Amino acid sequence: MTKSHTAEQVAQKLFQPVDLGKLQLATRIVMAPMTRAFSPNGVPGSDVAAYYRRRAENGVGLIVTEGTLINHPAATDNVNVPNFHGEAALNGWKKVVEEVHAAGGKIIPQIWHVGMTRKPGTGPHPEAPSIGPSGLNLEGVKEAEPMSIEEIEQVVKAYAQAAADAKRLGFDGVEIHGAHGYLIDQFLWERTNKRTDRYGGSLLARAQFAIEVVEAVREAVGPDFPIVLRLSQWKSAQYDAKLARTPEELEQLLAPLVQAGVDIFHCSTRRFWEPEFEGSDLNFAGWTKKLTGKPVITVGSIGLNTDFMSLFKEGKGAETTDIDGLLERLDRGEFDLVAVGRALLADPAWAAKIRDNRLDELIPFKPEALQTLV
Ligand SMILES: Cc1cc2nc3c(=O)[nH]c(=O)nc-3n(C[C@H](O)[C@H](O)[C@H](O)COP(=O)(O)O)c2cc1C
Numbered sequence: 034m035t036k037s038h039t040a041e042q043v044a045q046k047l048f049q050p051v052d053l054g055k056l057q058l059a060t061r062i063v064m065a066p067m068t069r070a071f072s073p074n075g076v077p078g079s080d081v082a083a084y085y086r087r088r089a090e091n092g093v094g095l096i097v098t099e100g101t102l103i104n105h106p107a108a109t110d111n112v113n114v115p116n117f118h119g120e121a122a123l124n125g126w127k128k129v130v131e132e133v134h135a136a137g138g139k140i141i142p143q144i145w146h147v148g149m150t151r152k153p154g155t156g157p158h159p160e161a162p163s164i165g166p167s168g169l170n171l172e173g174v175k176e177a178e179p180m181s182i183e184e185i186e187q188v189v190k191a192y193a194q195a196a197a198d199a200k201r202l203g204f205d206g207v208e209i210h211g212a213h214g215y216l217i218d219q220f221l222w223e224r225t226n227k228r229t230d231r232y233g234g235s236l237l238a239r240a241q242f243a244i245e246v247v248e249a250v251r252e253a254v255g256p257d258f259p260i261v262l263r264l265s266q267w268k269s270a271q272y273d274a275k276l277a278r279t280p281e282e283l284e285q286l287l288a289p290l291v292q293a294g295v296d297i298f299h300c301s302t303r304r305f306w307e308p309e310f311e312g313s314d315l316n317f318a319g320w321t322k323k324l325t326g327k328p329v330i331t332v333g334s335i336g337l338n339t340d341f342m343s344l345f346k347e348g349k350g351a352e353t354t355d356i357d358g359l360l361e362r363l364d365r366g367e368f369d370l371v372a373v374g375r376a377l378l379a380d381p382a383w384a385a386k387i388r389d390n391r392l393d394e395l396i397p398f399k400p401e402a403l404q405t406l407v
Pocket of ligand 1: 065066068099100210302332333334335337341372376403
């Protein structure tokens with residue numbers, strides 16, 4: 034951090050309570066959803082609860098859990114990713130909520146189905162076929178049959194059931210994972226959705242599955258429970274992919290999702306400072322806020338000098354950086370909340386250190402951090 038922002042200014046912008054209508058938070062810092070695969074047989078234990086509690090104790094206003102699986106046999110390729118169904122897993126999540134609330138934090142689960150990114154024959158139910166809108170993987174190669182209408186209806190119900198359970202367990206909202214090339218995004222993306230029925234074709238038709246998921250979730254949780262939708266233009270298989278090439282297209286995509294019941298958009302980018310469209314500085318979150326009027330969360334390389342895909346593609350860590358650029362954008366009202374991933378994975382006290390201007394104590398992100406739940 035340069036001298037242009039004092040600790041007080043930082044505290045003012047990031048660490049004051051914020052009221053988003055249905056959701057009140059103690060700070061604007063969000064823990065980004067990060068898969069950790071520390072839940073044997075899909076059940077999160079006390080170590081997972083303590084991991085999230087540490088972030089809540091240290092200045093994080095809202096925790097979005099790691100991706101947690103809706104009730105479908107092909108939802109994952111990993112037996113250690115937590116479920117969001119079944120008594121044992123839901124009891125585990127209840128304890129997570131209690132720990133986070135006891136520390137004064139708020140928490141929402143990210144509900145997830147990986148779709149065709151699951152390699153056939155993997156995960157807790159290897160016999161189940163992988164599913165996706167057209168049976169295509171992210172390279173556009175056919176690996177399975179397209180989902181039937183019955184399968185689509187069943188999966189929509191599974192998202193709704195997970196959301197209902199989130200409410201019953203005392204979570205503060207729910208986040209639907211619609212980003213990064215997973216199931217919902219496979220419907221949104223033209224490379225993976227070649228359907229010719231009402232779920233495929235135009236951008237609006239490709240959004241139909243997402244719309245039905247949001248509608249079913251809204252129906253299941255009632256009007257007051259916050260629904261967050263995470264979206265990304267980019268895919269792990271193609272960084273420059275765009276669902277919407279212009280602001281007009283983005284509006285076409287977002288308007289029916291707002292209508293369906295989304296309260297907050299979580300706009301996933303790899304670097305928060307990159308403009309989304311030519312001719313304006315606004316990032317993806319900034320455009321989404323401008324076009325919908327809804328609160329938005331920005332994310333991507335906050336406080337770090339490399340983007341997170343360099344971890345997965347090259348096994349790279351990252352050095353800590355200042356957050357001046359972020360504060361300037363926050364000051365301009367470009368976004369409401371800021372989600373932090375790797376910096377918070379490596380350092381449970383990242384937010385508190387930023388708040389208290391203890392910048393020399395920040396812990397850089399190293400790939401080894403993935404091995405333990407610090
Ligand atoms: C280990 C790891 C696991 C992740 N798992 C998820 C996930 O389950 N769901 C999701 O939406 N994003 C996931 N992400 C992406 C993060 O939420 C975040 O968008 C990304 O790390 C960029 O933020 P950062 O630059 O602050 O790390 C993951 C990232 C990392 C590093």
